[in-house]
Every structure is written in structure tokens, then in C-alpha cells.
Amino acid sequence: MNSIWQEFLGASGARIDHGLVMDFGDAAAELAAARDATIVSPLTHLGLIDVAGPDGKDFLHHQLTSDVNHLAADAAQHSAWCSAKGRMLASFLIFRSGPDYHLQLAADLLPAMHRRLQMFILRSKVTVADQSGCRELVGLSGPQAEMALQTASLPIPAGLLSTAAFAEGVVIRLDNSRFEIAIDSDAATRLWPDLQSHARPAGTAVWQWLDIQAGIPLITAQTKEEFVPQMADFERLGAVSFHKGCYPGQEIIARTQYLGKVKRHLYRAHSASPMAAGNAIFSPANPDHPCGMVANAAPAPTGGYDALVVVQENFVAAGDLELASPGGPRIDLRSLSS
Incomplete structure (x- = not known):
């Protein structure tokens, strides 16, 4: 500035x-x-x-x-x-x-x-x-x-x-x-x-x-090298071409797309507790390893915090995700289309 x-x-x-x-x-x-x-x-x-x-x-x-x-x-x-x-x-x-x-x-x-x-x-x-x-x-x-x-x-x-x-x-x-x-x-x-x-x-x-x-996710220093583009829904934004020639990472990005191997997806999230980019997300079903990460977060007008998060799909339905550590504050998810 x-x-x-x-x-x-x-x-x-x-x-x-x-x-x-x-x-x-x-x-x-x-x-x-x-x-x-x-x-x-x-x-x-x-x-x-x-x-x-x-x-x-x-x-x-x-x-x-x-x-x-x-x-x-x-x-x-x-x-x-x-x-x-x-x-x-x-x-x-x-x-x-x-x-x-x-x-x-x-x-x-x-x-x-x-x-x-x-x-x-x-x-x-x-x-x-x-x-x-x-x-x-x-x-x-x-x-x-x-x-x-x-x-x-x-x-x-x-x-x-x-x-x-x-x-x-x-x-x-x-x-x-x-x-x-x-x-x-x-x-x-x-x-x-x-x-x-x-x-x-x-x-x-x-x-x-x-x-x-x-x-619209923004990659920052806290989330650099954490996501392939499809995890953060970049193909929905028109940010990925699957028809152009080579670029760094192109082979892996294309393979991920055509083999349907995207296991993590972008959601909106809300929590009563503060959230920040790079915060890990956990599921009680597998507390030893994070199942997701906060991409971007900001205070919400109605109180608490809203965020964009990338979460492993098979842990979403249970609705019991936790912020920052096992047993941490609850996070509520909703799809981008809702």
C-alpha cells in the first residue's frame, strides 16, 4: 500500500x-x-x-x-x-x-x-x-x-x-x-x-x-500448497482449463479430474468461535488426523464467523466437525449452492 x-x-x-x-x-x-x-x-x-x-x-x-x-x-x-x-x-x-x-x-x-x-x-x-x-x-x-x-x-x-x-x-x-x-x-x-x-x-x-x-476462495500464505484446484472448486470459477497444453501440475490436475479422485470439496461454514485460514478441521470418527482446513474466514454480521472450508467428503454427513483440535468448537457446514 x-x-x-x-x-x-x-x-x-x-x-x-x-x-x-x-x-x-x-x-x-x-x-x-x-x-x-x-x-x-x-x-x-x-x-x-x-x-x-x-x-x-x-x-x-x-x-x-x-x-x-x-x-x-x-x-x-x-x-x-x-x-x-x-x-x-x-x-x-x-x-x-x-x-x-x-x-x-x-x-x-x-x-x-x-x-x-x-x-x-x-x-x-x-x-x-x-x-x-x-x-x-x-x-x-x-x-x-x-x-x-x-x-x-x-x-x-x-x-x-x-x-x-x-x-x-x-x-x-x-x-x-x-x-x-x-x-x-x-x-x-x-x-x-x-x-x-x-x-x-x-x-x-x-x-x-x-x-x-x-x-470465491483466496489462497494465502496459510494455505499455500494445501489444495489442488478442484478441492477449492476452482473449476466452477472457470479457473482451470482441461483443454490447454502443459503447465505446472497439469498432469496431476487432469488425472484427478478425469479419474474422479477428488475426495475433498469446498463448503461454506459457520462457527460461534473465531476461525482463521489454515485452521485444521477434525472429525470424531478419525481424531488422529485432520479431515479438512479453513481456506478463508471472516466475522459474520449475525455473530460468530463464516468461512470457506475444504473438507474430506466422507466426514461431512455426520455434521459433527470440530475446529482446530479434536473436541474443539463445532463447525456447521452448508453447500455452496444453498
């Missing part, structure tokens, strides 16, 4: 801890607003890597799980980068500005992924750049989101996962009522007051809760 942007947010009432916007003074009211009204949130838990150069498209197509070759100039797509064993090193939202590609990922993974991507460039005509100091990400959600964009003189993308460029950045439509804005840092401070005129400022956890409700 750019220091000017951080100082601006602090002056606007943001409570910032270790680079994350915790809240704007009333976390509970901000969560309630996310459920029923319109919020605007600095997405300081996310970062951007730019991939540019004449070989940028081919480079990404042969590294990531999605079909980058067919990513249109006005579209975004979910994707992942995997180890040779098919385990996700990071998850991305990819979008374009002209010939350049932007990879949005968890901020705590950005330095390591930036270095690792550079290692694979070899002779390709590609540059990989960390955009943390010059670009900001802002989330906008709720029934007045489009009105807020209009007030800020920003374009409104038409379709889901479509994008619209403007002078200082890009607007991405995530779903019917949620947008992300990637904007130059020096323009973010000018944009914020217009967005705030139709939306309540909210902290990072509020946006994380919205992602959980949307069923």
Missing part, C-alpha cells in the same frame, strides 16, 4: 494494523452494511503483479491453470499457479490493460510469487513488476454500487467478469452488485470521496466476508 494512500485512509477514519484496514470505527455496523446496504473498502489484503512484453500472454498461458490465450481485452478470469504436484501456490484474478496483464493475489504471497515468476522468464520477452507502490485496489458492493461509480465518473462494465478501462485504471464487475477498481495511487485519494457519497467505508474483513458469501 502506497504511503500517501495509507495516510489518506488514516485521516479518513481507517484503523490500520500491519497494512490491513481493520475498520473505519464501527466494525459491526460495517458488516451489517455489507449485508444490507452499499460499502466501499480498500482491498489492502490484495496486491497486483503486472506482466508485460510481447511474450506475456504465452508466458502466463504456460504457467497458470486458466486459458490465458482466450482472455479478452475487456474481461477478467480466475486462475491459479500450481507446484509440480498440482498444489496451488497462489490464486489470481487476471485482467488486462491493453497488451499488459495484471495478476491480483493475496498480498502476503506477492513478494514470493513475484520472485518465483521472474525465475521462469528465462529467454522470454517478459517483464514482471510488483505494483504495490503505485496501484491501489478498492472494492465496491451493494445496491448503490453503480450509482457510486457514476458519481465518480467511472465506467460500469456490463457483464460478469467484464472490465472497463478509464484514464487511471480499470473497473472489474465481479457479480451483479460487486465491483473492484484498480487505480493509480495518486488518483485513489481523489476517487474516494465520490465513492463514499453513496457507500459506507468498511474494513478488509467486510470484503473478505463478501468473498466467502460469493464462494
Whole structure:
């Protein structure tokens, strides 16, 4: 996060801890607003890597799980980068500005992924750049989101996962009522007051809760290399192509898909106790070994915590899962479709 942007947010009432916007003074009211009204949130838990150069498209197509070759100039797509064993090193939202590609990922993974991507460039005509100091990400959600964009003189993308460029950045439509804005840092401070005129400022956890409700997992430092893409439902998001050529982990990912060997799946979860990414999940039927893991978690507007969790299928039906340790707090699951 750019220091000017951080100082601006602090002056606007943001409570910032270790680079994350915790809240704007009333976390509970901000969560309630996310459920029923319109919020605007600095997405300081996310970062951007730019991939540019004449070989940028081919480079990404042969590294990531999605079909980058067919990513249109006005579209975004979910994707992942995997180890040779098919385990996700990071998850991305990819979008374009002209010939350049932007990879949005968890901020705590950005330095390591930036270095690792550079290692694979070899002779390709590609540059990989960390955009943390010059670009900001802002989330906008709720029934007045489009009105807020209009007030800020920003374009409104038409379709889901479509994008619209403007002078200082890009607007991405995530779903019917949620947008992300990637904007130059020096323009973010000018944009914020217009967005705030139709939306309540909210902290990072509020946006994380919205992602959980949307069923969109984010791989972080706590869950790096824990899941193959199908465990986290990435094929549902269009983040995995089973028809493209080779990429790291492709053979294992394809074999898992076609042989039906996915034993763990993604669920929404709720617990009265705090949950955090990386927390183990246990079943009384097999207390010696975890049967799942929390992928992402955030406080819930109605109390307790909501989460996305990956759980071994044969332990789900009993409804007796426990958090963090055998005999730990109860976790209630529901399918993503419910």
C-alpha cells in the first residue's frame, strides 16, 4: 500500500494494523452494511503483479491453470499457479490493460510469487513488476454500487467478469452488485470521496466476508500448497482449463479430474468461535488426523464467523466437525449452492 494512500485512509477514519484496514470505527455496523446496504473498502489484503512484453500472454498461458490465450481485452478470469504436484501456490484474478496483464493475489504471497515468476522468464520477452507502490485496489458492493461509480465518473462494465478501462485504471464487475477498481495511487485519494457519497467505508474483513458469501476462495500464505484446484472448486470459477497444453501440475490436475479422485470439496461454514485460514478441521470418527482446513474466514454480521472450508467428503454427513483440535468448537457446514 502506497504511503500517501495509507495516510489518506488514516485521516479518513481507517484503523490500520500491519497494512490491513481493520475498520473505519464501527466494525459491526460495517458488516451489517455489507449485508444490507452499499460499502466501499480498500482491498489492502490484495496486491497486483503486472506482466508485460510481447511474450506475456504465452508466458502466463504456460504457467497458470486458466486459458490465458482466450482472455479478452475487456474481461477478467480466475486462475491459479500450481507446484509440480498440482498444489496451488497462489490464486489470481487476471485482467488486462491493453497488451499488459495484471495478476491480483493475496498480498502476503506477492513478494514470493513475484520472485518465483521472474525465475521462469528465462529467454522470454517478459517483464514482471510488483505494483504495490503505485496501484491501489478498492472494492465496491451493494445496491448503490453503480450509482457510486457514476458519481465518480467511472465506467460500469456490463457483464460478469467484464472490465472497463478509464484514464487511471480499470473497473472489474465481479457479480451483479460487486465491483473492484484498480487505480493509480495518486488518483485513489481523489476517487474516494465520490465513492463514499453513496457507500459506507468498511474494513478488509467486510470484503473478505463478501468473498466467502460469493464462494470465491483466496489462497494465502496459510494455505499455500494445501489444495489442488478442484478441492477449492476452482473449476466452477472457470479457473482451470482441461483443454490447454502443459503447465505446472497439469498432469496431476487432469488425472484427478478425469479419474474422479477428488475426495475433498469446498463448503461454506459457520462457527460461534473465531476461525482463521489454515485452521485444521477434525472429525470424531478419525481424531488422529485432520479431515479438512479453513481456506478463508471472516466475522459474520449475525455473530460468530463464516468461512470457506475444504473438507474430506466422507466426514461431512455426520455434521459433527470440530475446529482446530479434536473436541474443539463445532463447525456447521452448508453447500455452496444453498
